[in-house]
Amino acid sequence: MQAVNTSSNIARDSGITEAGNKHKKQSFWSFEAVKTAVKQSFVKLNPHSLMHNPVMFVVEVGSMLTTLDALRYLFVGPIAEFSFVGQISLWLWLTVLFANFAEAMAEGRGQAHADTLKRTRTDTEAKRIVGTVLEVVSASRLVKGDTVLVEAGDIIPGDGEVIEGVAAVDESAITGESAPVIRESGGDRSAVTGGTRVISDQLKVRITAEKGESFLDKMISLIEAAKRYKTPNEIALALLLAGLTLIFLVVVLTLGPFSIYSHVPVSVTIFIALLVALAPTTIGGLLSAIGISGMNRLFERNVLALSGRAVEAAGDANIIMLDKTGTLTLGNRYATEFIPNTGVDAMELAGAAQLSSLADETPEGRSIVVLAKERYGLREQSFSEKEVVFVPFSAQTRMSGVDVNSMDTTADTNIRQIRKGAVEAVCYWVESDLSPHMKQIVEDISNSGGTPLLVGERLVSKKGKNGEKGQLLGIIHLKDVIKEGIAERLEALRKAGIKTVMITGDNPLTASAIAQEAGVDDFLAEATPERKMEYVKTMKSKGYMVAMVGDGTNDAPALANADVAVAMNSGTMAAREAGNMIDLDSDPTKLIEIVEVGKQILITRGALTTFSVTNDVAKYFAIIPAMFAVGYPGLEKLNIMHLTSPQSAILSAIIFNAIIIPLLVPIALKGVRYKPAAASVVLRKNLLLYGLGGLIVPFVGIKLIDMIVTALHLVAAVHPVIGVH
């Protein structure tokens, strides 16, 4: 099992940064993607489908009205008015199309993912076990509770639980990860997914999901449904945007009587232009794209969110619970130091330690050999089989080691036995006690969260036990090694107001030492399923949002209570059902990334909303003087951008309003950059960038567009009367 899984272990051990790079990168602007999106933008013009987006729906109705207005001018003249109103109509239609395009681009990326998955969903045959008979049926006819046999080369016909056997399974169809994983009955790796392939050995699987409800089906429907998903926050924002649009609708409608009273009547097109300019079209057009692409970013990280609420909760999480082993520390303990006993040479201890570990294939053993080589320059010695006998670790002796047979038969004591192991066990074996000094060292190591391994030797005569003489050589310091970069990452999370909690089975003393070294805020030592669940519940009752990762059945109760519960794909069915997200890579470190993606979605939404709303100031200054300066020439003073003419001012504002959408599509799809930091810092930065930026950019943009519009003679450059003809 270890052997097959090493590749993924190594990937995991090499640090968290790599996990982030593993996603399958998709190009944003591939020709194919853009082509589909362009086509979709026109399909989405169907008013029925636009209804779900009130802001854009209003723009579309406006476009229709101005188009009618333009047609009227085309037939009854004047033709200059046709040109102006026609151009306004064109840009209004483009506004809708741009928004549709953004949404289609976002949807397209998810769709591509779903299509790939669909291709793997072929109908397979299953070997159903009925009593003692094996019958071959179509996988679609399997029902819950059936037991099937899956042999090497077979595709697992449906989701289920392994009830017998161990096998290597290729799950690349779902995870995209080519390294096979082990599935076995009992324990935490018993869940199998339909559509994956057994590549060695065989399994007996009890089917737990019927056709249409399998994991693969669920996954496809989730990805496809991403476009229909609206997270609670998105709904709230959509409400606000609809409210703002409604307000501006009333502003424009009531401006009718105001303008008539003031003897400066204004044409319908101008009113519609004002309405569209004021309505929050930028965020309205990009809102769904932000949500969809956020979900896609999770898919690309191989995380499947089972609900939109979970994604948002991830952004809100303020406690994240991380397993010690594999997440904070490298999976295993490593030898970091040899401490010789009084009177023993360090070299001698290193040599003995190395010798005793040569045959020890555990990571701890290998790390001892490596340390001896690196620190003391000891090369691995080679022995013939006759010379050495390796003594493997056993639970009874709690030691492992080696017996070295010196070929010198004359020697009195010609067998050198070396053992390393638990302190008490080795002391007992050499029949000697630790000196107070050494006892202190053992205690210090334990207190620091490490594990002391005692090394002892005995020289034994072949003839009997007569010449037996034991000696304690020293201590090997085994330590949990904190993953590189993890402390910085946790520090960043703390600045962002997220508390990290380490979960470990270690005793509180050890746990506290490791917690301190890794820089977590709190730890849960001697964690049992009940304690984990209790912890989650207590924190939730204090108002915290808890995010956690789990794989085993014993994690399920805690997962079911957590707000963000990421289940490992390699975990048990129980864990997978208790979670609201599934990490297909089974990488517990990813929880941090999930939290960051959750935050990024919210930040992107907020940034573009702020940008969109602050844009209105400049648009007012462009359009209002253009509308009314005819009646009140003094209002020309409000034309602080010195736009050429009323027509060019209005057209420029509308063009700016339209093209800002595609310009912001990359931000909507990729998300605003987020680095964990204190809320005040993030806010200040984003408020400056998107709030102040939103205030200033349109002034510059509209002025530039006005210069271009004037240079190209797109509209009348003088002060014509814009009125009702």
Add this chain to the structure above:
Amino acid sequence: MTVQGVLQIVVLLGVVAVVGIFMGRYMFGVFEKNKTFLDPVLLPVERSVYKVCGIDPTQEMRWTTYALCLLAVNVVGFVVLFILLGLQSVLPLNPAHQAHVPFWTSWNTAISFVTNTNWQNYGGETTLSYLSQMWLTVQQFLSPVSGICILLVVVRGFSRSQSNTVGNFWKDFIRCLLWVAVPFAILGTIILVALGSPQNLHGYIQVSTLGGGHQKIAQGPVASMTSIMQWGDNGGGFFATNAAHPYEAPNVASLLVQLIMGFAVSAGCIWLFGRMIKDVRQSRAVFVAMAIMFSVGALVMYHYELVGNPIVNSAVVSAKAKTANHTATYRSNWEGKETRFGIGTTTLFENSTTAVSWGSTAASNDSLTPIGGMMTLFNMTTGEVIFGSWGVGMVGMIAFAILAIFLAGLMVGRTPEYLGKKIESYEVKMAVLAMIVTSFAILVLAALSLAVKPGISGIYNPGPHGLTEVLYAFSSGVGNNGSAFGGLNAASPWYSLTVGIAMLLGRYAMYIPLLAVGGSMALKQRVPVGAGTFPTHGPLFIGLLIGTVIIVGALIFFPALALGPLAEHFSMQAGRLF
């Protein structure tokens, strides 16, 4: 601008802050701690009221029950007042033999005094009997107290956690009346009498003037009505000209006392809020945001009033060119101002009356310069949140804070939360509703008035100035401010009806959704504050809050303002008056 004029603003705000801190602590004692220095006198009264009315003050209410009780009190107030005004001619205490009040005036006045607006489309001394005036005074106690109850519900939404109740309406109402409204109004009356206002029930005095003419001088319980009018941010004065009448404000000292009285409880609400949520830093931030908007408004108004009308100025200059000793005084816009008070004090009072929503005036707003007039409009169209009146000003600011945090708060990467409570779609829906209703009411009613004949015919000054007059009337109504711009036939049935509707919408359609916010917030669990929390006490938030009030609250009115005061201003600069 003179140093004196600017200093007045600074000193006023300083005094307001001190009074606010005191009142905040006192009101916290009244409503939450149940411990104040007036307890020995008032507790027995309170107990007997409960006994007589059969009230159990310990019974907690859901927000819906609370709101229904509040509405019931207001409906009863409306009905009683409406009947009383209609029948005043046959009721006692009518020494001046005033006739019954016409239907539309009664409708408008009853709404006006129930909603704490005190819009008066009648001249008090020429229309109302003493009984009517005194009953209006009763309403002047009851309506601001209702405002405090609204605030208590909303703030308890934040201070309580996982609670489906928001307090007991009767207890809040009665305690507010007994502890906050009555004792200070009495104190205020004494001070105002000391400063020279009359307080009697005499008939009007007929005098012969020095010029040989005859004049009727109105008498009556002026000081008490002025006291509660200012203290309760009511604004419904005894006299039609309000503080410009020498009996209402006999001198500058009296005017300043009235100014401070108008601010006191509104500013106190800011600190009451801070104490209730156990974070006074939040109060400071809100106060600073309000103070900044207030100062800008006051300074802009002061500046434009001081500079005056260029057309008039040039006429004055040419006329006075030879006399040599003309001073800057002549350049200022003195029209419609009380010379006893001067430009600085008068504009400060006008800015305060529109911002703090008491609505009694010390000048004719109709005669302000276009920009000066626009500032009074700004104070009201933003929803009366620059201090505002009892309770509701603070509630309006909380609504803006919710919107501000929802708009920009997402930028910290969390579901936006204010004071530890998450802002979700329900709260956004209600805050947006409150915001929509107010702007709808102002714009739609104004547009209607400009489109129909009864509306247009009530405008005395056509052109942009008339538009401002109409806009002002509805802004004042919706903002429950009650100050009048003038220049409008407000007593006409059309404006009586529509301004009445505006006042109703501005009170109930705006604040009931916000009561719902309080109810839903109280149910929520508090999110612990951490480094990831959007900080709502620093300068960043103050700026954000001001930005939101201006962008959301004022930009909506920009097109209308462009056709009203802005058009008038720029035309005036170009030499054209309306």
